[in-house]
Amino acid sequence: MSPFVKICGLSTPETIDAAIDLGATHIGLVHYAPSPRHVDLKTAAALRQRAAGRAKVALLLVNASQKETSDALAAIRPDIIQFHGTETPEWLATVKRLVPAEIWKAVGLKDAGTLDRIEQYRGIADRILFDAPAQALPGGTGTRFDWSLLKNHRHSMDWGVAGGLTPDNVAQAIAETGAPLVDVSSGVESAPGVKDVDKIAAFLKAAGL
Numbered sequence: 001m002s003p004f005v006k007i008c009g010l011s012t013p014e015t016i017d018a019a020i021d022l023g024a025t026h027i028g029l030v031h032y033a034p035s036p037r038h039v040d041l042k043t044a045a046a047l048r049q050r051a052a053g054r055a056k057v058a059l060l061l062v063n064a065s066q067k068e069t070s071d072a073l074a075a076i077r078p079d080i081i082q083f084h085g086t087e088t089p090e091w092l093a094t095v096k097r098l099v100p101a102e103i104w105k106a107v108g109l110k111d112a113g114t115l116d117r118i119e120q121y122r123g124i125a126d127r128i129l130f131d132a133p134a135q136a137l138p139g140g141t142g143t144r145f146d147w148s149l150l151k152n153h154r155h156s157m158d159w160g161v162a163g164g165l166t167p168d169n170v171a172q173a174i175a176e177t178g179a180p181l182v183d184v185s186s187g188v189e190s191a192p193g194v195k196d197v198d199k200i201a202a203f204l205k206a207a208g209l
């Protein structure tokens with residue numbers, strides 16, 4: 001069975017349409033000022049509307065304050081909130097009580113100890129997204145983690161793989177990890193923040209969509 005595929009960091013109507021028309025099941029909007037993929041709330045709300053009913057929309061936040069989070073959720077009303085910083089289980093549980101969105105937690109997968117530590121999110125996060133450990137930015141850097149860490153791991157929550165995926169390696173990532181969801185951002189760009197429709201098409205094809 002083909003995995004779900006999320007194309008993250010989309011910032012234009014044209015690339016939203018292309019990703020969805022080519023088969024992406026999820027799209028991601030980044031609301032994090034240091035990112036080259038940052039979209040302001042007005043833009044994000046318009047893009048969210050454009051994707052509504054066609055693909056699941058994830059809003060990516062990184063250690064956003066209470067006010068930033070509530071402003072963003074009120075403006076965008078995403079299907080999913082992807083927390084990509086060092087947000088605590090308590091904060092995620094608070095947000096979960098307040099909004100009907102799915103809660104995803106991204107974690108940098110460094111070693112087997114990470115797989116123990118994520119248990120703190122069980123019952124709170126609806127999905128764990130394994131990514132490379134944070135670099136200068138906490139994500140979107142095109143860095144892979146050691147996929148073999150997931151070999152034989154018994155997952156206690158829904159999960160997915162992100163980090164350094166490209167049209168050339170996504171099939172191998174799926175085969176090695178058995179990921180039910182893959183997530184890509186920089187691997188389908190021609191420059192930081194500039195999505196490339198041909199690369200999106202190649203990624204979706206290589207992922208089996």
Ligand SMILES: O=C(O)c1ccccc1N[C@@H]1O[C@H](COP(=O)(O)O)[C@@H](O)[C@H]1O
Nearest residue numbers: 008035139140141142162163164185186
């Ligand atoms: O995309 C970003 O700019 C970003 C910024 C801050 C945190 C996460 C970000 N993106 C997410 O990072 C992973 C991996 O991205 P990549 O494929 O290696 O470029 C993915 O989940 C993005 O959604």
